Amino acid sequence: MRAIFKTRYEQDLTLWRSPAGALCYALLLAALLLVPAVLGEFYVGELAGLFVFAIAGVGLMLLTGYTGLISLGHAAFLGIGAYTNAILLARGVPFVLTLPAAGLLAGLAGVAIGVPTLRMSGLYLAIATLAFGSIVGTVLQKWDSVTGGFDGFAVKTPSILGVEIAGATGTYYLSLVVLVFVLWLVMNLLRAPMGRAFVAIRDSEISAQSMGIHLALYKAIAFGLSAGITGLAGALFAHYVRYLAPDSFDILLSIQLVTIVFIGGLGSLHGAIFGAMFMRLLPQAIALVRDDLPFGLGRMPGLEPSLFGLILVLVILFEPTGINGRWLKLKRYVGEFPLHRRVGFRRQKSYARSERLR
Amino acid sequence: MSLFAASDIGIRFGGIRAVEGVSFDVRQGEVFSIIGPNGAGKTTIFNLISRIYQPSQGSLHFDGQDITRVPAHRVAGLGIARTFQNIELFANASVLQNLLIGRHRHARVGMLAQLGFLPSVRRAEIEHRARVEDVIAFLGLQRHRDQLIANLPYGVRKVIELGRALCTEPKLLLLDEPSSGLNVEETEEMAFWIEDIKKDLGITIIMVEHDMKLVHAVSDRVMALNQGRVLALGTSAEVQGDPEVIRAYIGGEP
Numbered sequence: 212m213r214a215i216f217k218t219r220y221e222q223d224l225t226l227w228r229s230p231a232g233a234l235c236y237a238l239l240l241a242a243l244l245l246v247p248a249v250l251g252e253f254y255v256g257e258l259a260g261l262f263v264f265a266i267a268g269v270g271l272m273l274l275t276g277y278t279g280l281i282s283l284g285h286a287a288f289l290g291i292g293a294y295t296n297a298i299l300l301a302r303g304v305p306f307v308l309t310l311p312a313a314g315l316l317a318g319l320a321g322v323a324i325g326v327p328t329l330r331m332s333g334l335y336l337a338i339a340t341l342a343f344g345s346i347v348g349t350v351l352q353k354w355d356s357v358t359g360g361f362d363g364f365a366v367k368t369p370s371i372l373g374v375e376i377a378g379a380t381g382t383y384y385l386s387l388v389v390l391v392f393v394l395w396l397v398m399n400l401l402r403a404p405m406g407r408a409f410v411a412i413r414d415s416e417i418s419a420q421s422m423g424i425h426l427a428l429y430k431a432i433a434f435g436l437s438a439g440i441t442g443l444a445g446a447l448f449a450h451y452v453r454y455l456a457p458d459s460f461d462i463l464l465s466i467q468l469v470t471i472v473f474i475g476g477l478g479s480l481h482g483a484i485f486g487a488m489f490m491r492l493l494p495q496a497i498a499l500v501r502d503d504l505p506f507g508l509g510r511m512p513g514l515e516p517s518l519f520g521l522i523l524v525l526v527i528l529f530e531p532t533g534i535n536g537r538w539l540k541l542k543r544y545v546g547e548f549p550l551h552r553r554v555g556f557r558r559q560k561s562y563a564r565s566e567r568l569r
Numbered sequence: 570m571s572l573f574a575a576s577d578i579g580i581r582f583g584g585i586r587a588v589e590g591v592s593f594d595v596r597q598g599e600v601f602s603i604i605g606p607n608g609a610g611k612t613t614i615f616n617l618i619s620r621i622y623q624p625s626q627g628s629l630h631f632d633g634q635d636i637t638r639v640p641a642h643r644v645a646g647l648g649i650a651r652t653f654q655n656i657e658l659f660a661n662a663s664v665l666q667n668l669l670i671g672r673h674r675h676a677r678v679g680m681l682a683q684l685g686f687l688p689s690v691r692r693a694e695i696e697h698r699a700r701v702e703d704v705i706a707f708l709g710l711q712r713h714r715d716q717l718i719a720n721l722p723y724g725v726r727k728v729i730e731l732g733r734a735l736c737t738e739p740k741l742l743l744l745d746e747p748s749s750g751l752n753v754e755e756t757e758e759m760a761f762w763i764e765d766i767k768k769d770l771g772i773t774i775i776m777v778e779h780d781m782k783l784v785h786a787v788s789d790r791v792m793a794l795n796q797g798r799v800l801a802l803g804t805s806a807e808v809q810g811d812p813e814v815i816r817a818y819i820g821g822e823p
């Protein structure tokens with residue numbers, strides 16, 4: 212067990228809990244930068260996909276995990292980001308402009324959906340965002356002149372300052388840079404007044420208000436930022452899939468995003484990353500064992516979504532702090548070994564399930 | 570000179586007149602207590618002052634301003650802070666974060682500056698932290714600083730809620746049953762703090778309280794309430810001796 216001795220207030224304002232923590236992240240980043248030199252094209256592509264979903268996960272985490280607002284329509288923001296980016300690229304706008312434009316437009320859409328739903332929470336908000344998601348999905352399908360309708364269209368390869376960012380490796384580095392940037396932004400916010408205001412709204416609206424927090428304003432900002440980050444993920448998603456079709460942005464994708472934040476662990480950025488890893492790995496794991504499953508279970512349609520659903524329910528019931536909670540317990544167990552006490556590893560009753568999305 | 574005045578305020582919930590025709594004023598620097606049986610309308614008066622409820626009649630004045638129509642999130646900025654009867658802390662945040670949220674009304678930095686955590690934000694954060702540390706030292710909360718609220722006992726949470734209200738640097742502090750759920754020692758400690766807040770920090774206090782010993786010890790004036798109406802208003806001894814008040818507490822008809 213390590214205790215960090217603090218002597219200055221600045222030490223509570225750092226991004227890392229300790230210098231050792233900073234070193235770990237630096238090593239991880241260095242390793243990630245070297246990955247394309249070591250692994251094959253397929254794995255690099257899959258990791259790029261993981262980064263894209265991690266970015267979207269961070270976006271939704273800000274809304275659901277930190278502000279306590281559920282959204283079942285986040286695929287819409289992913290779609291808005293993807294189409295904004297791809298359409299502007301096709302019209303010859305440089306990528307350095309289309310990427311921020313994707314984030315900005317999705318962010319504005321987020322504020323637009325945020326404002327009318329400010330007074331809603333829980334189930335009502337879930338249904339309103341679900342409806343919004345399906346409206347955007349429909350628009351993408353019907354607005355052929357812009358989106359290419361059902362046929363979709365191929366996404367142009369982006370280039371920055373004349374250098375093409377092509378292939379899996381290009382998307383990999385691009386997504387990694389955006390992921391690190393987005394994490395930096397959100398971590399900054401969380402140690403500043405605005406992030407604290409989000410947490411306050413999540414835990415008690417009435418006292419947040421009595422502390423001077425303008426609920427409507429901050430909820431709209433949370434929606435906007437969350438949607439904007441998800442829009443950036445959408446822009447990268449377009450390059451990850453290379454071919455955009457409107458049916459990619461359906462309710463199933465929204466549920467996958469929600470699964471990321473719940474399974475990863477609400478209220479933690481690590482959780483968003485862990486959740487994205489889980490979400491990307493599960494289909495691979497299913498593919499591996501598919502042929503060995505009894506009763507032809509492996510060829511059953513809808514196996515994957517049902518498994519996601521089942522795991523989501525089990526996590527909410529038995530490990531509400533998600534993978535991140537498991538990870539923290541494991542870290543403490545190793546840190547205190549052999550002095551750990553069993554009782555410290557029991558779940559805190561006080562973080563009751565019913566309260567989490569209120 | 571009165572810091573706060575309620576004139577003829579009232580509110581109805583459906584058919585129930587929770588508060589009706591209540592008037593009182595609170596002088597700068599005093600501890601003003603509101604007593605009364607359960608359901609008398611004490612918490613409702615606090616909710617009217619913090620603008621969570623809209624009065625159906627009457628007006629509220631604070632510090633020379635009419636605040637009857639001020640939105641709820643502006644109340645803290647005017648210099649009114651409160652605690653809640655059933656503790657409303659941010660349960661999944663640390664004590665430090667809770668107290669820092671108390672500083673929200675003093676936050677001046679823009680969103681973009683916060684996203685980049687610019688030097689201006691860092692400086693402001695250190696300044697807020699220094700103010701929060703003053704409150705931590707005042708209430709002796711040092712050893713709980715980094716703990717999650719959800720892991721703390723009730724008595725400590727009560728003190729933290731008081732601390733969070735103090736972090737806003739209010740002129741007027743509303744305490745809703747500060748001693749409920751506390752044991753005898755904790756209640757005595759609360760009495761000392763209320764005295765200190767009044768004397769050392771010069772903050773005016775309106776307190777809703779059931780513990781008559783605490784009320785007697787700290788109050789300059791007391792208002793007794795029953796079924797939404799004022800029964801008596803005066804010093805603690807006057808009010809406790811008032812026949813109407815005694816009758817309301819014993820509950821029987823004369």
Ligand SMILES: Nc1ncnc2c1ncn2[C@@H]1O[C@H](COP(=O)(O)OP(=O)(O)O)[C@@H](O)[C@H]1O
Pocket residue numbers: 582585587605606607608609610611612613614
């Ligand atoms: N939001 C509300 N809706 C309906 N009735 C309410 C509401 N708030 C308070 N009341 C009613 O107003 C009366 C006074 O309540 P309250 O002010 O909480 O009493 P207390 O003096 O015990 O704090 C009670 O009859 C209560 O049921």
Ligand SMILES: [Mg+2]
Pocket residue numbers: 611612613654
């Ligand atoms: Mg009450």
